[in-house]
Amino acid sequence: MRRARRGATLIELVVVLAIIGVVAGAVVPALPSPTPAPIEVASNAVLRALRTTRDEALRRGMPSRLTIDLTSGRVWYSDETRGVALDLPSGCLLRTPTDRLVVVSAADGGSSAYRITVQCGRDRREITIDPLAGDPRVVEGP
Numbered sequence: 001m002r003r004a005r006r007g008a009t010l011i012e013l014v015v016v017l018a019i020i021g022v023v024a025g026a027v028v029p030a031l032p033s034p035t036p037a038p039i040e041v042a043s044n045a046v047l048r049a050l051r052t053t054r055d056e057a058l059r060r061g062m063p064s065r066l067t068i069d070l071t072s073g074r075v076w077y078s079d080e081t082r083g084v085a086l087d088l089p090s091g092c093l094l095r096t097p098t099d100r101l102v103v104v105s106a107a108d109g110g111s112s113a114y115r116i117t118v119q120c121g122r123d124r125r126e127i128t129i130d131p132l133a134g135d136p137r138v139v140e141g142p
Contacts, residue, residue: 038089039123043138045086046094046116046127050103050136053077057105057134068101068116070094092120109134 008016036044049066056077057064068075068086075086088094095117105111111134116127126139 037123038092038120039118039125042088042092042094042118042120043125043127045088046118047136047138049075049077049086050127050129053103054105054109054111054134054136057107058109061107063107064105066103066105068094068096068103070096070099070101088118089120092118094118103129105134 053064053066065078066075086094097114101114101116103112103114110132111129113129113131118125118127127136128139129136
């Protein structure tokens with residue numbers, strides 16, 4: 001008389017795991033990748049521009065400027081011939097103390113201190129610039 005088998009054999013378990021692995025391998029690449037929020041994209045674009053200005057001043061050993069002109073929507077480094085695009089997502093705006101903000105980074109890395117507001121819909125972030133170190137940082141908005 002044979003006893004009834006209880007449980008699965010090792011080979012059956014390996015086959016099931018292999019099938020699960022193949023299915024997971026086919027499904028995972030088809031999932032959409034998480035996209036950053038528009039406020040993240042906009043804030044990072046402004047931070048990148050400010051850090052590039054500071055890095056250029058440190059590298060060259062002389063002051064460097066970043067001009068943000070809200071009226072024309074243009075942004076440029078040092079002189080108007082070196083324009084740079086701030087790729088802000090649709091619906092995102094910059095606000096500065098004036099319509100034309102000029103941030104000057106000194107040769108030692110120090111900077112003029114300003115607040116730049118980035119707003120995307122209801123999300124708002126303030127970017128401040130440390131005047132001694134010239135390091136821009138994001139402060140969460142209300």
